[in-house]
Amino acid sequence: MDKPVILLDLEADHTTLAFINQNKVNFTTILDKGYRSFIQSLREKYGLSETTCWRLLENLFEAREIDASDVVIYIEQQEERRVEISQKELAEAILPKVRSWIADINAGCANILDSVQARYVLTGQGADIPVLKQYLHTFNAPASIYSVTTIGARSGANVVNLGLIYALVDINKMHNKDTISVNNNELEESIESITRYAKDQEGGFTRKLKKAVLSTKE
Template identity: 50%
Template sequence: MSKKVYAAIELADQEVRLVVMEIFESRSNILRVERVACSGIQGNSIVDEASVVTAIREATKSAQAALGYRIERVILLIPAVNVKHSSQKVHVQIEDGTRTVRQFHIQQGYQKAIQKKMGDDVEYVNPNKITYLINGSETSKLPKGEECNDFYMYVDLLYASKETIFTFARCIEQANLEILDICLDVFAMGEETAALQQSIDRSIIQLSIEESHTELALFMDQKLMSVADLEKGFGWLIEPLKEKYRLSSEICYRLLQNVFSGKEEENSDVIVYIEQKEENRVEISAKELAEVVLPRLKEWIVEINTACDPIVRNGKTRYVLTGKGSNIPVLKDMETSFNAEAIVYEPSTIGARDGALIADLGAAYVWQDTNRIRQDDRISVNNNELEASIDSINQKAKDGDGGFTRKMKSVILSDKD
């Protein structure tokens, strides 16, 4: 089957996110997005496994009902906790006398590389970067068909917290799903935002802003080099707003998304929010909103600048802002407040234009890239049911059922009656 359907699931801060994507002839199409609020995930930790499993089941059940076929396995996104990487040089000999590089030679080199252990507390997750030295030339392209007696693979591998991987994987398995692959969330984001590709000539600092924390990922030389966690997310920005006006986190987040500017002179006394709470009436103007939130936002940026200053001083650097918090428009007004060029990444994929979905979007591309070596033909959904669904759609298109012409004909005939 030429159409491939993949489901990526992220057990994110306070939320389970599921994206089902169809990839056909190098084109991608979002089939379904499901998001389920879940207090069982706090930051990078699962604090209530049962509620997480329930949220996963809810997301997959809703997606399956809409799509008409079962989701059997998923690409699981893992938070970047205790990330390490190792670089290896693997020698691969062509011992069959053909002097031709075949797929299984590349697979042998890859399997040899991933056998390396980095300690009892971490497990291998993703290939960070793979290049090949063949006949004196280095390339990132698969050298299939090249003539030689041997070649070398330079393999950089990513490892992450074993405990985190097992804890998150257990939730998926308890929800009766298989795991197609595991992927680091920041690495998947780097694929979607092109931070990996852009880091060939500069340092890219990717900021993934979630409710209770911000992940800082450093990309250099087209590799993920390190990850740090700042325990301040957009939830910290809205704390004063919640305390002063006694509003919920959801309302405060919506206010941040819609109604004030980072340019203080543009914030007027016009009331932007009204709520009657028993005997207490809450009225907030754009100016009041800015006065409460902007000081903390500026403090957050100063903290980012201070933490990243050694990297910025060392060479050309760019910040890329991602995550659910990147949906807050005022961040665009604050781009010049960073100590290096900064951009808020905006996904362009129809059906998933939301900063919260960036990791899910990138996961399928990471899988495809790795799968050039693995050659695994599994997809996320039930093959037979997918084929039946495609056949049904094709038959309806052929017969005209549900088509515009058929509907118009029906309307005209009804009118005549």
């Protein structure tokens, strides 16, 4: 990567952020908000299953509530009521949540972008949400969605895992090792360390990202 990259792995309950500079991961942190937050109000209002909400999310293509029509796009007969959702109702339930997530990313990464010219690359299962393509211009730096076919993955949900496998293969070659899995003791120690750090007063999303600026300057 010739320029600094802020990698956003959007998953169900969280977003993993990795700041990559000069082909090295300088900093990583987690925002406790994923694409499940996009459909939370939809589930609560209409009593829909998560699978149904995800399917509706995959079929939301309008990025502005005003452009969505009143045409009913989903009907479900529940035990005590009949649920009908129009394109406009779907947009009104989801789009504010999407904009809120982007606002959190922008606020958290502002300090990094004040110091270096970086770009966002969005990946993970959430990267498959079609409407996100229309919101790329609302990030506070150039943003793009990673093309999963470039490493053989069919879904954004597989990109990170497949990328880690490729990285492990490369590392093994450099160190002349044949490691195929993580050491359990090292994994447990790492998880405990992350948990302790997350509970620390400096564990806030924005505060942690400020440290990335310092490491970049160094």
